[in-house]
Amino acid sequence: MPGFIPDILTTIAMIGCAYTVTGAVLAGRWRAPPPPRRDARAWPSITMLKPLYGPEPDLAAKLNGFLDQDYPGAIAMLCGVADPADPALASVPARAVRMVSAARHGSNAKVSNLVNMSGAADGDILILSDSDMIVPRDYASRVVAALEAPGVGAVTLPYAGLGETGGWSRMAAAGISWGFLPGVMVGLATGMAKPCMGSTIALRRETLDAIGGFARFGDLLADDHAIGAAVREQGLSVAVPPLIVTHGCTETGLRALVAHELRWNATVRMLDPAGYAGSLVTHPLAWALIAWIAGAGGWVLAAAIACRLILAARIDYVVGRRTAPLWWLPARDLLSFGIAVAAFFTRRVDWRGARLHMADDGRMTAETETH
Incomplete structure (x- = not known):
């Protein structure tokens, strides 16, 4: 050689x-400062959008975590499924609204779910997030405070991994915490990353309308990334405040882990081939x-x-x-x-x-x- x-x-x-x-x-740097305190009447109302599919470990606790917030304003939650027999419905909190609709708006089932829910969402601010996310009690306050900064059109958050179903799920969590999360940190610090992630996307109703609603993204695999790009097209930024939320990993074997991560990597490669090669x-x-x-x-x-x-x-x-x-x-x-x-x-x-x-x-x- x-x-x-x-x-x-x-x-x-x-x-x-x-x-x-x-x-x-x-x-x-990712040590969150205390959230701002304001008069309760000044906090906008929030509608949490939760597209669900199938059973997940501790799903009820995860959903309740988005409702049990130290937030002075009103919080509502819409949980959507496509199948009335979906076992996820059994975990929906009594305080949340269940929405069942099989109407399809493209190949992306998650986006179809969001389209079906969005018409019933009446909060000043919409916060959509994946069903496997776990958040702290000051989550809503921090997200809303970041969204109200001048020039901000959406807020997203990085996430760490938490294994919930044994060794393989912990191995999957390690890939997120020790690989993905540092990449986001470095990318943000150098200006090379412009993330918008399914862990959290918060935006005002008028911003969603301005970018064409969720239906615009019905055939896209990387819908979260595309939503961020559409917000930036409006001349607005996507803020990433110093708050790390948690992704609950549920992989029970090597095959499931590889399938999940291969989909994620292939999506990133598709979006930015040169950047992915460099990574x-x-x-x-x-x-x-x-x-x-x-x-x-x-x-x-x-x-x-x-x-x-x-x-x-x-x-x-x-x-x-x-x-x-x-x-x-x-x-x-x-x-x-x-x-x-x-x-x-x-x-x-x-x-x-x-x-x-x-x-x-x-x-x-x-x-x-x-x-």
Whole structure:
């Protein structure tokens, strides 16, 4: 093997280490200040939109968490399903409104659900979020305060992972907390990321109307990203306040974990092919291992492992819990790298019972309809 190849691989690994250390430093910024206090009459009303599908662990507790808020204004919740026999309905709080409608508005079942719910949402502010999210009691206050800043059209939030169903779910959570979350932090700090995530999208009713309503996004797989882009087209920003919420991971096996993460990676690759290719450098442990196999010194591998362990420990400290055993990190990192590479060759993904074909323009077609 030519002698320059180990040097190139070592350089890539060191760039990844620098990225990792930057993420560890930036993590300290995500300490939320106390939420502002105002007169109760000044707080706008909120409608929480919750598209549901199928059973989930602790779903009732998660939904109640969005209602049990230290928020002076009125909060309502709409929970929508497409099937009246959907088991998720059993977990809907009594205080929430159940909406059942099978009307389809494109290939994206979640967006169809949102379209069906949005007509009944009468809050000043709409907050949509995935059903697997867990939020603190000051969530609503912080989101509304961020939305009311000048020039802000929407608010979104980064999230950490929490394993809820055993070892594989903790491995999935580690991928979020130790991989995805630092990437968001670095991307925001450098201005390279313009996120809008399904963890939270808060916007005013007039903003939603101005961007064409939810129906505009009915055939898009990355609907959350597209909503953010549409808000920015109006000359408004998408704010990301210093609050990290939690994604409950429920994977029970390797196959489910890979299918979920492959869909996510393929979506990111579809949205930004060049940026996604560049993001491969953010996997220093994998590059260091390849460099070591190619003949580089063992110090490269040791440095990459040390940097990644520091970042994982730092993230766990910031979110206030151990995501997974730190000794899992090498296996988790190599799995993440493998999935990242596989996403370059993925054109079909599984999503909630449907097999979807992904087009280069971000649109999707369902090969098997969800029942």
